[in-house]
Amino acid sequence: MKLVSWNVNGLRACVNKGFNDYFAETGADVFCVQETKLQEGQISLDHGEAYGAYWNYAVKKGYSGTAVFTRIKPLSVRYGIEEDHEPEGRILTLEFDAFYLVTVYTPNAKRDLSRLDYRLEWEDRFRGYLQELDAVKPVIVCGDLNVAHQEIDIKNAKSNRGNSGFTDEERDKMTRLLGAGFIDTFRHLYPDRTDVFSWWSNMPGVRDRNVGWRIDYFLASARLAPWLVDARIDCHVMGSDHCPVSVEFADLTAPPPAQV
Template identity: 55%
Template sequence: MKFISWNINGLRAVLKKNFLTVFNDLAADFFCLQEIKLQAGQVELDLPGYYQYWNYAEKKGYSGTAIFAKQPPLTVTKGIGKEEFDHEGRVLTLEYHDFFLVNCYTPNAQDKLKRLDFRLAWEKEFKNYLTTLATKKAVILCGDLNVAHQAIDLKNPQSNQKNAGFSPQERQAMTDLLASGFTDTFRYFYPEKVGAYSWWSYRFNARSRNAGWRIDYFIVSNDLVKNLTDSQILSEITGSDHCPVLLQTTDLT
């Protein structure tokens, strides 16, 4: 099975570029989007063979997630069941017979870490949400998790240690999540691969210089590791400041 996750930084913007071509070429079983930046009714997508699920932010033109799936789920859940965190359309969960698929756009701690307290409170509740799901059946988490976990996961670790996405607190939250029974699939297959990034700033020609960060993930509960066949970063695909990431597994349905 093929899963794709992509922060498209505005669906209306990427539809004017290459989204439908990329979508059709990849032909994934599940295509997860973050930062759709729209409200219900602002776009209509003709995606034959796919069911469409959306979680819009209340704030217009902000955040939001979507999943396009070839098979209908048993249930669809928007948010994590915590009122203070469920206004920004950040989490969308599809339940299938043997697994949950969780699509997430994690809050950014922002400049000078001014939203770090909110971010860390989110991390605690989101971890609780995932671990609770994992007591029921296997979990596949994907999305823009807004953290480069280790120094190998960004071009300039030394100069970014006090910046959003690489603060010690955010990195520790990822460490704690993985320790609770989850696996970072890319590092499972490529534990020492350097220069593997999924996001590049629009400034300073960062993408052409590959001065990036790996902040987009597929993370699975450990009971699914036996089903993994590959995890890739599709850095050749443009259209956003992020590139898609891919997970391939044995048949899970």
């Protein structure tokens, strides 16, 4: 089973930059998108009858938003954590037979950290929500988590410490989330791999020089680790200031594959 996640930074713009070609190339069972930046009826995508589409739009036009395209029909779909209090379209939860899938666009603390307090409170609620789901069945979480967790996940750790996305507080929240029973699938498989990032500033030459941050993730309940096959970061894929990330699992409805 292959799952893909991509912060497209505006789906309509990304479609004009190769989104559909990449979508077809992946052959994903589930494809998650963050920062769609559109409202219902503003785009028409034809991925065939094989895929069902689920959208969580932000109330504010041209802002935030998430979507999931899936070959596997979900048992249920949930929009946000508390629908009446989350107008930014940041979370979609799909329930499948063997697991929950949560795609998320985590709030940015802003350059001046004016939204840091909100971000930290949001992190606590989100972690609690994932733990509630995990008590029922395993969880796979993907999306733009807006934090480079470790120094290995950012090109210039020393000069960026304390900046939005690399504050001690945000990194601690990520540590607490992983400590609540989840794994970072990429680091689980590749703990020492360096210079692999998923976001780059739009400043000239930054992406060419690979001065990036790894802020897009696939996390999973730790008990799913025996089924984990691979995790990838497709740094070569353009179309957004983020690149897609993906993960592959063996059949989660079957016993774990034998370990070699």
